[in-house]
Amino acid sequence: MTEPLIAYVEAQVAKGEYTSISEIVRTTLRLLIERDDAKVHRGAANAEAVRDRA
Numbered sequence: 001m002t003e004p005l006i007a008y009v010e011a012q013v014a015k016g017e018y019t020s021i022s023e024i025v026r027t028t029l030r031l032l033i034e035r036d037d038a039k040v041h042r043g044a045a046n047a048e049a050v051r052d053r054a
Contacts, residue, residue: 001009009024018024 009021012018012024013021018027
């Protein structure tokens, strides 16, 4: 990780926002998975809408 990212993560743990760096990584990965799943669902919904208009 870059120095700014390390500093951010360490600050979050120091503030008590998270209990550990591992918790931040897990949370971040869950959010990325949710975002990717939402993209897939939006793409499928858009494709269906285009088919319905045709």
